Amino acid sequence: MRPNPTDVTEESARTGLQNRSGCFVFFNPLTLADPNSGADCSPITIRWHDPYFRFNDLLYRWIALDNWTYTTTFTGSPQIRIKHKVLLIFDGVDTVASISLNGIILGKTDNMFRRYDFSVRDLLNDGDNVLEVSFFSPILYASKQWKAHSSYTVPPECPPDVQKGECHVNFIRKEQSSFSWDWGPSFPTVGLWKGVRLEAFDILQFIQLSSLPLYNHSCSQWRLQAELLVDVVQTFDGKVELSIPELDSKQTFQMRFLQGRLNYNFTFNINQSREVKLWWPSGHGDQPFYLLTVRGFLGRFLILSKESKVFFRTVELVQEPVVGSPGLSFYFRVNGRQVFLKGSNWIPAHSFQDQVTPASLRNLLRSTADANMNALRVWGGGVYEQDLFYDICDELGIMIWQDFMFACAMYPTEDDFIQTVREEVAQQVQRLKSHPSIIIWSGNNENEAALATNWFSIPASLKPMYIKDYVTLYVNNIRQIVQEEDPSRPFLVSSPTNGAESEQEGWVAENPYDPRYGDVHFYSYVLDCWDWKTFPRTRFASEYGFQSWPSFSTLQSVSVQEDWSYSSDFTSHRQHHEDGNQQMLQQAALHFILPNSTDPLKKFTDSLYITQIMQAECVKTQTEFYRRSQSEVIEGKGHTMGALYWQLNDIWQAPSWSSIEFGGKWKMLHYFAQNFFAPVLPVAFEDDDTLFVYAVSDLNRGLKLRAVVIVHSWSDLDSVCTLTSNLLLVSGGSAVAIFKQSVAALLAGCGRCTRLTCLLTFHLQNEDGIQQGPNNHHFLCSPKDAQGLQRPNITAKVQEDDSGFTVTLHSAAVAPFVWLDLGNIPGRFSSNGFLMVTRNATISFDAWYPTSVAELSRSLTVTTLMDVY
Numbered sequence: 001m002r003p004n005p006t007d008v009t010e011e012s013a014r015t016g017l018q019n020r021s022g023c024f025v026f027f028n029p030l031t032l033a034d035p036n037s038g039a040d041c042s043p044i045t046i047r048w049h050d051p052y053f054r055f056n057d058l059l060y061r062w063i064a065l066d067n068w069t070y071t072t073t074f075t076g077s078p079q080i081r082i083k084h085k086v087l088l089i090f091d092g093v094d095t096v097a098s099i100s101l102n103g104i105i106l107g108k109t110d111n112m113f114r115r116y117d118f119s120v121r122d123l124l125n126d127g128d129n130v131l132e133v134s135f136f137s138p139i140l141y142a143s144k145q146w147k148a149h150s151s152y153t154v155p156p157e158c159p160p161d162v163q164k165g166e167c168h169v170n171f172i173r174k175e176q177s178s179f180s181w182d183w184g185p186s187f188p189t190v191g192l193w194k195g196v197r198l199e200a201f202d203i204l205q206f207i208q209l210s211s212l213p214l215y216n217h218s219c220s221q222w223r224l225q226a227e228l229l230v231d232v233v234q235t236f237d238g239k240v241e242l243s244i245p246e247l248d249s250k251q252t253f254q255m256r257f258l259q260g261r262l263n264y265n266f267t268f269n270i271n272q273s274r275e276v277k278l279w280w281p282s283g284h285g286d287q288p289f290y291l292l293t294v295r296g297f298l299g300r301f302l303i304l305s306k307e308s309k310v311f312f313r314t315v316e317l318v319q320e321p322v323v324g325s326p327g328l329s330f331y332f333r334v335n336g337r338q339v340f341l342k343g344s345n346w347i348p349a350h351s352f353q354d355q356v357t358p359a360s361l362r363n364l365l366r367s368t369a370d371a372n373m374n375a376l377r378v379w380g381g382g383v384y385e386q387d388l389f390y391d392i393c394d395e396l397g398i399m400i401w402q403d404f405m406f407a408c409a410m411y412p413t414e415d416d417f418i419q420t421v422r423e424e425v426a427q428q429v430q431r432l433k434s435h436p437s438i439i440i441w442s443g444n445n446e447n448e449a450a451l452a453t454n455w456f457s458i459p460a461s462l463k464p465m466y467i468k469d470y471v472t473l474y475v476n477n478i479r480q481i482v483q484e485e486d487p488s489r490p491f492l493v494s495s496p497t498n499g500a501e502s503e504q505e506g507w508v509a510e511n512p513y514d515p516r517y518g519d520v521h522f523y524s525y526v527l528d529c530w531d532w533k534t535f536p537r538t539r540f541a542s543e544y545g546f547q548s549w550p551s552f553s554t555l556q557s558v559s560v561q562e563d564w565s566y567s568s569d570f571t572s573h574r575q576h577h578e579d580g581n582q583q584m585l586q587q588a589a590l591h592f593i594l595p596n597s598t599d600p601l602k603k604f605t606d607s608l609y610i611t612q613i614m615q616a617e618c619v620k621t622q623t624e625f626y627r628r629s630q631s632e633v634i635e636g637k638g639h640t641m642g643a644l645y646w647q648l649n650d651i652w653q654a655p656s657w658s659s660i661e662f663g664g665k666w667k668m669l670h671y672f673a674q675n676f677f678a679p680v681l682p683v684a685f686e687d688d689d690t691l692f693v694y695a696v697s698d699l700n701r702g703l704k705l706r707a708v709v710i711v712h713s714w715s716d717l718d719s720v721c722t723l724t725s726n727l728l729l730v731s732g733g734s735a736v737a738i739f740k741q742s743v744a745a746l747l748a749g750c751g752r753c754t755r756l757t758c759l760l761t762f763h764l765q766n767e768d769g770i771q772q773g774p775n776n777h778h779f780l781c782s783p784k785d786a787q788g789l790q791r792p793n794i795t796a797k798v799q800e801d802d803s804g805f806t807v808t809l810h811s812a813a814v815a816p817f818v819w820l821d822l823g824n825i826p827g828r829f830s831s832n833g834f835l836m837v838t839r840n841a842t843i844s845f846d847a848w849y850p851t852s853v854a855e856l857s858r859s860l861t862v863t864t865l866m867d868v869y
């Protein structure tokens with residue numbers, strides 16, 4: 001379908017765009033590029049039209065202020081019209097539209113997250129049929145809804161100015177971050193973002209098959225609750241046969257199919273004599289599946305035949321008293337085993353969802369699992385992700401904390417709003433509930449906290465009214481539907497929340513950030529992130545993080561030379577978080593000398609690098625604190641069972657909290673995550689001048705481990721001394737202190753060392769002296785105060801052998817934060833951003849596209865901290 005603007009609100013702006021060329025390569029979801037337009041569609045032109053290029057988010061603002069009509073003509077056929085029922089199905093309409101066929105209005109849409117269908121048999125012609133979808137501007141719609149809601153305000157009205165966004169997004173059921181966010185641009189898309197099709201049938205139309213595994217502990221019996229959603233033309237008696245051949249399980253159900261659209265539930269017992277293989281989170285076991293076959297019969301005629309994957313696992317959210325603490329635990333038990341959630345938060349991977357390719361999704365999720373994460377939270381300001389996303393998570397063992405799409409706002413509760421939300425929730429739960437990767441449904445992002453801590457300055461006298469609305473939406477509607485649709489998973493009303501304690505307090509706790517209950521979001525950009533005492537010892541950290549800039553090559557694709565300075569308009573335009581650019585430097589300045597090159601470009605790229613170091617070290621410190629707090633309760637706090645940092649991915653090329661840049665390049669943080677989420681990890685920290693090393697293990701079995709602490713001088717590649725702890729049995733799923741010594745005694749015992757001249761590396765080894773888990777480091781002073789740091793003059797040699805490319809480094813000195821960069825050659829290194837305390841190191845490079853030693857050698861740059869000083 002070709003869209004046309006149907007209302008002209010900003011004629012001059014549009015003319016300005018179209019005059020440049022006809023290469024509208026970006027717009028969603030149908031490509032508007034006209035190959036016959038004769039326009040210049042070369043890569044350069046496309047770059048200028050790339051909505052992400054420089055300030056284009058502002059230049060293209062008019063598009064979403066306009067109304068658009070998509071029209072297409074298709075040919076009908078008698079074969080379709082002889083069927084008893086013909087449905088025109090829209091899998092995703094973004095968002096407010098009126099749909100007509102051959103001039104007759106079929107209906108209206110108001111919710112991007114719903115599927116819509118219309119019965120069209122009698123409207124179809126055998127020849128040409130004209131289908132029109134007329135979209136109303138989402139911005140104007142949101143504003144109209146807001147105006148109509150005159151009895152009381154539903155805040156917030158607009159995003160902060162720094163976000164350069166649109167207002168009243170809470171009045172439209174659309175991706176909330178599409179009106180801008182603190183990491184993303186405002187691109188309120190307008191269009192058909194999923195498929196459109198005609199389905200014609202005589203007896204019934206299959207809509208969906210879903211299944212839930214249910215385990216009956218008392219009789220050790222697995223059951224499968226299968227649900228079939230069908231649209232039946234006329235009531236009939238038939239039978240349905242369910243089978244899982246691999247489990248030798250089969251059952252037939254006689255039943256009556258009633259006219260209309262209905263869900264049919266079948267509870268199917270799995271043959272008890274067969275062993276059922278369980279689906280496990282990554283790091284805890286495999287992810288096996290079985291094939292379920294569903295066949296429907298009318299008499300002897302097969303009228304339906306479907307196959308789908310089924311998985312078996314149980315999940316519980318455990319909130320029970322904690323010994324030595326006034327609060328409640330908050331952890332997940334999967335297949336009866338307590339699991340520490342390690343991971344991050346997922347945001348939409350692109351402002352234009354049609355641009356999220358299967359390859360880019362797979363790449364991001366592969367990067368998630370490869371960084372030793374086992375969980376992601378699909379955050380409530382984005383979209384319910386596409387099926388493939390969850391399929392990949394099922395396959396990789398990535399557990400999903402699935403928010404419903406409400407974030408950082410109050411929402412209206414008028415009947416039409418509630419009705420559309422109810423349909424959205426029912427459809428999404430039905431679509432997604434078969435995925436074992438989803439381990440929890442959660443009502444919203446931060447709306448309990450917003451109410452409790454009064455983000456929107458609501459007068460105290462009105463608070464009960466807002467709480468009532470909150471309960472109406474999330475508890476009486478969303479929760480009610482979810483519990484009906486899915487008895488197999490926990491439901492949480494918000495994040496952060498005190499969980500069961502919030503419920504006790506009427507669903508909005510006085511302090512939803514209480515570390516003794518539920519989950520916590522914690523951000524502080526001004527406190528020193530190297531000081532673990534600043535972090536809340538929460539039961540579950542579902543958000544925390546620090547910003548950094550993406551690498552130069554990522555920015556270069558959407559900028560020009562005049563943009564390449566930390567104080568340029570571009571640099572401040574891309575920053576959507578108030579004072580964000582300053583905060584990054586201030587945090588970095590606590591421990592590093594800030595870049596001060598006289599070469600402006602070098603100063604800029606050095607600044608990008610220093611922000612990545614800062615972010616990687618901050619998130620490392622905080623994550624290690626959470627992991628080592630899993631077995632302790634101190635002053636009533638601890639027993640931490642989750643660390644999901646904010647945020648995994650980026651929506652465009654800009655500074656943000658992400659560990660992966662737009663395009664898939666790993667930031668230093670992601671390389672660090674690979675280590676700090678390792679199944680077996682040594683963690684060091686100081687408490688009142690005493691150095692502790694903890695051994696953290698996510699394994700399912702005990703390991704005898706000792707800590708090896710090596711003292712190095714900043715000025716010399718030969719280490720100064722090595723200390724070794726006794727062997728200790730570290731049980732699976734625990735964190736224990738394995739080494740303890742006062743720093744003063746350690747340095748004195750080691751001879752020629754002070755806090756300023758020396759640093760520590762450490763690792764764990766088993767009884768046979770084999771290293772377990774990664775190397776780790778602990779600085780005894782800020783690198784800005786370190787004495788003896790030398791220029792390492794690193795040389796690098798790229799080679800290729802049967803297993804791929806390698807880079808062999810040779811260093812003349814201890815080199816902190818060694819950063820290898822191949823510009824825009826896509827791929828990733830086996831390790832990066834590391835501390836080099838050896839003369840030689842070999843790193844491999846996994847290239848995502850064909851390349852050569854010559855190309856890699858030409859592109860490779862190696863930066864270390866001393867290059868910035």
Ligand code: BMA
Nearest residue numbers: 182183408445446521543646
């Ligand atoms: C959180 C999130 C997002 C936001 C992030 C960084 O609280 O839920 O709304 O992007 O902080 O500010």
